[in-house]
Amino acid sequence: MLIYTGFGLKGRNVVLVRSCDVVLFIAGAMGSLNEFTIAHDEGKVIGCLTGTGGVADEVDYLLKKFSKNTGARIFQDDDPGKLLDACLHELQNRQQ
Numbered sequence: 063m064l065i066y067t068g069f070g071l072k073g074r075n076v077v078l079v080r081s082c083d084v085v086l087f088i089a090g091a092m093g094s095l096n097e098f099t100i101a102h103d104e105g106k107v108i109g110c111l112t113g114t115g116g117v118a119d120e121v122d123y124l125l126k127k128f129s130k131n132t133g134a135r136i137f138q139d140d141d142p143g144k145l146l147d148a149c150l151h152e153l154q155n156r157q158q
Contacts, residue, residue, distance in 0.1 A: 075100055084109060084149045090117030098124070105133035107156070109149040113140040 065081050067074040075097050079085055085101040086109040087094055094117040101108050110118040117124075121136060135152050139145035 089114040
């Protein structure tokens with residue numbers, strides 16, 4: 063689904079993340095880092111495709127330095143299918 067915010071590159075992150083049930087990261091730079099922190103703070107289901115670089119590969123480091131318990135569940139895998147399955151399984155569990 064496309065969500066037009068009209069906020070440009072810097073203002074859209076909160077609206078986009080809050081509109082998602084699952085947030086997936088493939089690589090990622092500063093904007094993705096911001097979206098990751100928002101998703102984590104919002105307690106979202108987060109999937110990181112490892113081996114793609116950027117934010118997706120630095121989650122362990124970030125959580126060691128700055129983590130707090132928000133209810134977010136973070137999944138990491140280098141197999142896109144397995145990653146998506148894990149995230150969707152968690153989402154189904156939350157909806158029960």
